[in-house]
Amino acid sequence: MMRLPKFEYRAARTVAEALEWMGEFSSAADKDPQAHAMLMAGGTDVLPNMKHRVFTPQVVVGLRGVAALRGIAYDPEHGLRLGAGVRLSELAASPIIRARYPALARAAEVISTPQLRQMGTLGGNLCLDTRCNYYNQSEFWRKARDYCLKRGSEICRVAPNGTGCYAVSSCDTAPVLIALGATARIASRAGDRILPIADLYHDDGIHPVRLHDGDVLTDLYVPSPPGDWRSTYEKYRVRGAFDFPIASVAAVARFDGAQCADVRLVLQGVATRPLPLPEVEALLRGQPWTPDLLDAAAELGYKAAHPMDNTAGTIALRRRIVRAYIRRALDALIAPSVIH
Amino acid sequence: MPKQLMTFQVNGETREVAASPTHTLLEVLREELDLTGTKHGCELGHCGACTVLVDGEPVLSCLLLAVEAQDAAITTVEGLARDNNTLHPLQLAFAERGAAQCGYCTPGFLVSGVSLLTRTTDPSRDEIKDALSGNLCRCTGYTKIIEAVELAATRMRETQQPVPSSRSRRNRP
Numbered sequence: 001m002m003r004l005p006k007f008e009y010r011a012a013r014t015v016a017e018a019l020e021w022m023g024e025f026s027s028a029a030d031k032d033p034q035a036h037a038m039l040m041a042g043g044t045d046v047l048p049n050m051k052h053r054v055f056t057p058q059v060v061v062g063l064r065g066v067a068a069l070r071g072i073a074y075d076p077e078h079g080l081r082l083g084a085g086v087r088l089s090e091l092a093a094s095p096i097i098r099a100r101y102p103a104l105a106r107a108a109e110v111i112s113t114p115q116l117r118q119m120g121t122l123g124g125n126l127c128l129d130t131r132c133n134y135y136n137q138s139e140f141w142r143k144a145r146d147y148c149l150k151r152g153s154e155i156c157r158v159a160p161n162g163t164g165c166y167a168v169s170s171c172d173t174a175p176v177l178i179a180l181g182a183t184a185r186i187a188s189r190a191g192d193r194i195l196p197i198a199d200l201y202h203d204d205g206i207h208p209v210r211l212h213d214g215d216v217l218t219d220l221y222v223p224s225p226p227g228d229w230r231s232t233y234e235k236y237r238v239r240g241a242f243d244f245p246i247a248s249v250a251a252v253a254r255f256d257g258a259q260c261a262d263v264r265l266v267l268q269g270v271a272t273r274p275l276p277l278p279e280v281e282a283l284l285r286g287q288p289w290t291p292d293l294l295d296a297a298a299e300l301g302y303k304a305a306h307p308m309d310n311t312a313g314t315i316a317l318r319r320r321i322v323r324a325y326i327r328r329a330l331d332a333l334i335a336p337s338v339i340h
Numbered sequence: 341m342p343k344q345l346m347t348f349q350v351n352g353e354t355r356e357v358a359a360s361p362t363h364t365l366l367e368v369l370r371e372e373l374d375l376t377g378t379k380h381g382c383e384l385g386h387c388g389a390c391t392v393l394v395d396g397e398p399v400l401s402c403l404l405l406a407v408e409a410q411d412a413a414i415t416t417v418e419g420l421a422r423d424n425n426t427l428h429p430l431q432l433a434f435a436e437r438g439a440a441q442c443g444y445c446t447p448g449f450l451v452s453g454v455s456l457l458t459r460t461t462d463p464s465r466d467e468i469k470d471a472l473s474g475n476l477c478r479c480t481g482y483t484k485i486i487e488a489v490e491l492a493a494t495r496m497r498e499t500q501q502p503v504p505s506s507r508s509r510r511n512r513p
């Protein structure tokens with residue numbers, strides 16, 4: 001059996017309790033570098049990483065029992081409110097999400113397996129650690145190669161001459177929520193704040209999620225789409241289940257007659273954060289979507305994606321997938337089957 | 341880490357055991373409760389061998405802390421047999437169709453399959469494939485497994501056997 005390292009488990013009942021316990025340990029960390037607490041929702045990323053000794057928290061604060069993190073609510077004026085603790089299976093099955101935000105239901109539905117979707121939460125998905133072939137490995141494997149910059153060493157094994165970490169953002173719901181213009185409510189001991197999901201991420205493979213130690217993501221808000229918004233999520237993975245995206249595209253668009261009134265495109269799986277494509281959006285906006293224009297858009301997206309050699313699939317394959325899947329997503333947006 | 345007393349509802353029985361708070365449900369089922377039908381494969385979420393039902397839904401016992409499973413109704417492969425100790429129609433169909441070769445994946449498939457058949461006794465082939473998509477088999481090539489689910493579904497439709505109560509679906513977070 002693969003054992004977890006030693007840790008103390010605490011089941012939070014409220015957000016305030018989770019904040020208090022997290023605070024206790026981040027202030028203790030100033031004195032004792034080993035003192036460290038981690039939040040855990042579904043545990044589907046925390047526990048495998050702990051088994052691999054990639055995460056070695058002294059305290060695990062479980063969010064499972066926090067009722068305030070549950071629930072899906074929709075009203076046409078304010079849009080959708082999702083608790084961070086909503087499970088991926090609930091997102092995928094929700095009739096209102098399937099009808100009004102099909103790309104979000106799709107993104108949840110193509111994550112891993114039925115069992116994992118039953119356990120994993122939206123909040124955990126958005127706060128998912130970045131991934132890399134040299135990082136998501138056993139302690140034995142990583143030690144034998146003398147670790148890497150993200151955990152334990154000075155050198156990135158993927159780009160030894162570089163200065164940063166290029167581990168890959170791989171959470172499927174983030175690109176869709178960015179394309180839909182969603183915001184997040186974050187609770188901290190200093191009070192709550194709301195920020196666009198896009199601002200949760202930045203170009204830092206080591207600390208990819210811009211939350212302060214101990215902050216709790218509590219709610220996600222997705223604006224109400226005007227009736228004619230269409231959305232899609234196209235994910236490429238090796239197998240039809242289990243696998244993280246090798247590359248994927250979230251796309252949202254609105255049409256005014258034959259012309260594109262507005263469009264948002266975000267790539268996932270090719271950079272340390274979900275990658276918006278403003279140049280491609282500018283090319284498509286205000287234009288009728290002819291096959292030539294869609295090809296040009298896919299080509300421009302291809303040029304913007306610069307994955308490193310650190311996930312399944314070669315660099316060349318991942319870039320070709322970006323081009324093909326942008327085209328596929330744009331085609332899906334104009335296909336009648338996605339009109340709601 | 342000292343063991344602590346934990347109480348579980350497993351296969352319709354209340355079981356109290358002393359277990360480590362850092363152990364997963366998989367470890368506690370196999371090592372403390374002697375329910376070794378649930379298998380350990382990858383222990384990282386990559387295979388489905390450890391699948392059990394928690395409140396009727398299939399989950400991975402290798403990625404669930406035992407302490408977090410205490411309030412739930414847990415069903416393992418040992419609990420699939422009907423109350424009068426007859427095998428579940430899916431277990432019989434697996435044996436008849438040769439859906440098990442080495443058998444290591446079988447408990448996980450049975451649990452995922454029973455969860456599907458509890459929802460519907462008339463699943464399409466795509467629904468079956470989807471319901472079993474979180475379970476890997478390295479031997480059978482899946483065809484016999486899918487056929488076994490179809491056979492069990494047909495028989496369950498014909499006899500309309502009621503579903504045992506240990507698989508009740510409470511609404512849980």
Ligand SMILES: Cc1cc2nc3c(=O)[nH]c(=O)nc-3n(C[C@H](O)[C@H](O)[C@H](O)COP(=O)(O)OP(=O)(O)OC[C@H]3O[C@@H](n4cnc5c(N)ncnc54)[C@H](O)[C@@H]3O)c2cc1C
Pocket residue numbers: 038039040041042043044045046047048063084085088110111112116119120121122123124125126127128129170171172173211215216217218242243244245384385386
């Ligand atoms: C085999 C396998 C395949 C997978 N495939 C995919 C895939 O294809 N696509 C994908 O996107 N993911 C995939 N995952 C990763 C993961 O299972 C999902 O992303 C899942 O949604 C994570 O949610 P969780 O609740 O289990 O997170 P946890 O493991 O509980 O937490 C993940 C991170 O989020 C933090 N966190 C959790 N909740 C909060 C909160 N409310 N506030 C602040 N921080 C929080 C935790 O501290 C931790 O850092 C896969 C995992 C496995 C094991």
Ligand code: SF4
Pocket residue numbers: 131132133134135148149150151155156157158159164165166167205310
């Ligand atoms: S990109 Fe480099 S530093 Fe980052 S996890 Fe991979 S090998 Fe380590």
Ligand code: FES
Pocket residue numbers: 379380381382383384385386387388389390391400401402403
């Ligand atoms: S042992 Fe749990 S998924 Fe493989």
Ligand code: FES
Pocket residue numbers: 439440441442443444445446476477478479480
């Ligand atoms: S029968 Fe051997 S792994 Fe499935």
